[in-house]
């Protein structure tokens with residue numbers, strides 16, 4: 536059942552499939568999309584992001600009223616959502632609302648709300664079905680699929696679980712209210728997926744650049760589905776992150792995480808990822824032989840979508856790159872880095888930590904001096 540929507544379907548296990556629907560105005564189609572799962576739910580528990588414009592939420596509530604018993608909870612959006620306090624509040628609310636194993640939780644909001652509400656769904660009565668309606672570009676192209684749910688405890692994502700949603704409903708109208716800087720930052724993850732997927736995807740992005748920047752619905756729906764399909768293709772080889780393939784999705788993120796820490800999180804995540812993709816491409820040139828003209832292509836693609844490509848001025852490379860030593864992907868004195876051999880040809884490379892840090896410092900300098 537696609538009704539002109541972009542649709543893809545992924546089999547996680549014998550009894551779990553993830554259906555992804557992308558299009559304009561899909562929040563109003565929720566009863567039909569939920570109905571397509573073929574599961575009768577005893578209760579629908581909608582967890583909505585407080586930062587979401589009210590009119591969107593009202594539309595979704597209105598549509599869901601027809602599906603049976605509905606309860607709604609609004610939680611504070613943004614990173615503050617990702618706390619055990621919020622999850623406890625959700626568990627108690629679910630219990631008080633009479634939610635049982637046959638209930639469906641719907642997370643409606645940015646990646647922070649879906650990470651926290653998804654974790655509540657993963658743990659309530661040992662796990663109930665959940666659906667997600669992501670409302671920021673980053674959550675549409677990344678956080679909504681892959682099955683990772685988590686809250687923070689001192690550091691990010693310390694407490695979490697793998698729990699794939701049954702349904703991902705993406706309504707491109709939600710992008711109309713996003714601030715320009717947040718929208719553009721979200722495009723960095725799309726470029727990352729294009730670099731993992733192949734040149735055709737990068738060329739597609741460039742040939743639709745103007746429509747993407749003008750947030751044209753049809754093009755956005757296609758872009759988001761292509762992006763999610765790339766992520767799901769990689770995730771489906773390794774649903775529980777045991778074999779290591781999922782580490783490819785960290786492309787650009789080793790430098791991005793160090794940069795976010797060094798700038799006290801003043802950069803948007805996507806901005807740090809864009810710079811990380813460039814710095815790590817220069818490293819790839821040395822380590823895997825990524826051709827320099829492809830490094831240029833990557834920079835041009837990022838720049839033409841309004842993303843930064845150079846490290847911020849005034850930051851000491853040593854100060855930032857030294858933080859790579861604290862990276863989660865470090866194992867003793869080694870680190871496993873996803874690097875490109877070519878656009879669309881990612882590989883996982885194990886480097887000595889000292890070698891990686893020295894190479895990244897050099898790459899940082901090259902990225903800073905680029906034209």
Ligand SMILES: NC(=O)c1ccc[n+]([C@@H]2O[C@H](COP(=O)([O-])OP(=O)(O)OC[C@H]3O[C@@H](n4cnc5c(N)ncnc54)[C@H](O)[C@@H]3O)[C@@H](O)[C@H]2O)c1
Nearest residue numbers: 586612613614645646647670671673674678683709712713
């Ligand atoms: N689970 C995963 O695989 C995964 C992947 C990537 C990121 N994440 C997580 O996602 C989180 C970041 O998510 P995010 O970038 O979506 O930001 P966010 O969830 O922090 O939301 C940012 C702000 O936008 C507001 N907002 C939400 N929708 C809006 C809309 N349509 N219009 C206007 N404002 C809106 C929110 O209320 C919030 O204030 C991080 O915690 C990150 O760890 C998870």
